[in-house]
Amino acid sequence: MKNYLIFTILLLSSSKLFSCGYSPYGEDIRYCLFNPSYFGYSHYKAFYYNADLFGFDYDVTFDNRKPFYEANEIDWYNYVNQKVSIEAISVFMNSATFTDVHPQSDNEFLKYLYKNKKTKALQYLTFAKKCEAINSLNVEGDVWERNKGIDTSKTNLFLNDLVKVTKAEADPYFKRKYAFLGIRLAYYTGNFAIIKDLFQNQFKNSTKDYLYYWSSFFYAFANENPDRMNDVVALLEHSPEKYYASYYYFKNEFNLAEALKFAKTKEDIANLYGYASIQKVDRNLNYLKEMYKNNPKSKLLSFLLLREINKIEDWVYTPYYTNYMPSVIETDNYWLGSEDNATTLTLRARSENDRLYAKEVLDFIQSISISNTTDATLWKASEIQLLFITRKYDECLSKINQFESNYKSEKIFEQIEKIKALCIISHQDFGKAIIKPEIEQIIQKHAKDYRFMFALGRELEFRGNLTDGVALLSLCETSYDYEFAYIADVEWRGNRLANSNYMEVFYNYFDYLDFVYDANSLQKVVDVVPSKNTTDFQKFLYRKLTEELNYLKDLLGTKYIREDQLNKALVTFRSIEPKYWIDNYNAWERGKYDENYAFDQNPFNKIKHTKSFIDTKESFIVNKLSVTEHLIKYLNLANNPATKDKDYYYFLIANCYYNMSDKGNSWMMRRYSSYENYRDATYYNQSYIDEREYRQNLKAKEFYTLAYKNAKTDKFKALCLRMIDFADTNSTSFFLLKQEFPMYYNDLSSCDNLNDYFKARR
Secondary structure (H helix, E strand, C coil), X not given: CXXXXXXXXXXXXXXXXXXXXXXXXXXXXXXXXXXXXXXXXXXXXXXCCCCCCCCCCCCCCCCCCCCCCCHHHHHHHHHCCCCCCHHHHHXXXXXXXXXXXXXXXXXXXXXXXXXXXXXXXXXXXXXXHHHHHHHHHXXXXXXXXXXXXXXXXXXXXXXXXXXXXXXXXXXXXXXXXXXXXXXXXXXXXXXXXXHHHHHHHHCCCCCCCHHHHHHHHHHHHHCCCCCHHHHHHHHHHHCHHHHHHHHHHHHHHCCHHHHHCCCCCHHHHXXXXXXXXXXXXXXXXXXXXXXXXXXXXCHHHHHHHHHHHHHHHHHHHHHHHHCCCCCCCCCCCCCXXXXXXXXHHHHHHHHHHXXXXXXXXXXXXXXXXXXXXXXXXXXXXXXXXXXXXXXXXXXXXXXXXXXXXXXXXXXCHHHHHHHHHHXXXXXXXXXXXXXXXXXXXXXXXXXXXXXXXXXXXXXXXXXXXXXXXXXXXXXXXXXXXXXXXXXXXXXXXXXXXXXXXXXXXXXXXXXXXXXXXXXXXXHHHHHHHHHCCCCHHHHHHCHHHHHCHHHHHHHHXXXXXXXXXXXXXXXXXXXXXXXXXXXXXXCCCCCCCCHHXXXXXXXXXXXXXXXXXXXXXXXXXXXXXXXHHHHHHHHHHHCCCCCCCHHHHHHHHHHHHHHCCCCCCCHHHCCCCCCCCCCCHHHCCCCCCCHHHHHHCHHHHHHHHHHHHCCCCHHHHHHHHHHHHHHHHCCCCCHHHHHHXXXXXXXXXXXXXXXXXXXXXX
């Protein structure tokens, strides 16, 4: 049951679970351009900066630079004079049992030992594998969870034999190995006296190799001296295999101020500050300075610098690029309130404030001698990243050129290439930003890094180049799950207004253009796309927009409908090839849109949930183009002084506008998704310019009123008043009708007689 609980927690922590009302969070929104795995720190993976991990991830098998082998495997590799592959040694250490140690083994490592008569080694490995089996029993206990006690009598006998073998062994190499086995087994059996005895006799004054540090980890549980944290924190610097365990088992009792009292060396001080830094989610520069002052060669220091860069990326980039609060909130700098009340302005202010902190970290790096550190490549790369974050573009590009001369062949340079592209884009004035030829190859090379591509697109957008910016955003989309929701690597929000508590979440460029930009802006994009087919890079960059140009024109025409620019909408819709209208907005789902977007009723003659309303006089295939054509035609007729049936045309126009509202059958004339009941005044005046009209049927009421004023009979006037009331409240109270024509109230309270009253207009 415990394992099921762990599985459930991990499942719930997954960042790709979807449900109704899903909103991205945690790692879904965290921005990171400096991938830690590219820098060779997979052994510190448990302590990577991470937004929503339950516990720690301590799988160290993945590293983009080289595989990770334990010190024990490397030790045996050297023991056999590197004449056996380390992979074969690793397989034996991780998979074999004591019964596998025999002359007929297929393992390359064992074959070598038998062939070269390495008797002591074979004896030791047999003993070690038996010890592993006993340790496994002690660790796992009763797998059926019946709370049965473990019989330790045989374990204690084996431990006593192991102590005797250790003391009798004359070869110092194997004596220390046996001693470690004894210390580890004594820990699992709770025999702290043996731990103390073996450690003090075999390791206290020995060479501080991996066996020393592995043994000191178990010794820390038996050691009662107040300075024992010096040995614990040293593991984070010297023993990759014990990084996670040393933090996990001792973090709760660690107190930095208290531990510093017992530090004996400068390295102890540096290690203590490093240990305190590991899960510090707020600003950590002061601790980094203390570490550098006391031990600039610390490997942990270099990793913690990388971790600090990842924090700064989250604090600066996440709000700047996505309009989300950082995925992890700094406890010491939580000055802007919660996600719920953050506006775009406060998010930008937060980002700018953290850029100032980035400048402090940059100043620190530039004040020291990078050659004194253990990883000059990382420190120089971090300097470049911070130069970009602090907008020191000229200096950033200069450092990139130097870095390229020395480290172009290293995997890390892929990270620097991305910074270079971002820097070149950002180092341009508003209205003049373009994608320069020198970064085209970089963009194509890293096209699957959607966070990078999205950041480039946003930088262009922020500098007035919406067309190239949107083209980049369009390439950031992955797959779609029709059961749950979009699955993408980039999610972001539109700008939040000061008077709104609502920020739309976006997963693709189309919805973003739909919600945020006006028709004039989109017109510029649509006009440019056909010309972006000259070079190979343009074909690459604009392939998505080119494929979906008809959909963009559809969106543009829809925006003109929202802005009440019907003639421009008509021109736009007419520029779309006829096949598009056949494939989309139909009940057969041949295009992008499903049956929910089908025009199943004529908006001039039909009302939702009404069986008979107006007999159709003019039949046509209904789509956005035909509706716009007829709406303009009827408006021209209604507004023409020579037209005799003005009331008729005004009534048809009013029906169409009603049906283009959230209550109508043709809402897709204005929206790509629609939900009713958004009547809260705080929702109005948002990014959709026609939001009030869409929710309150203002134009429908306007044209029903004109139909009423031009009506020739009382019955038709009564119908017009009934529809004004209906459009206003979408209810059956019909106040205006009851007040002026009470005699018709009962007839018009239902939908059965509407057509009769319409026919009575003459």
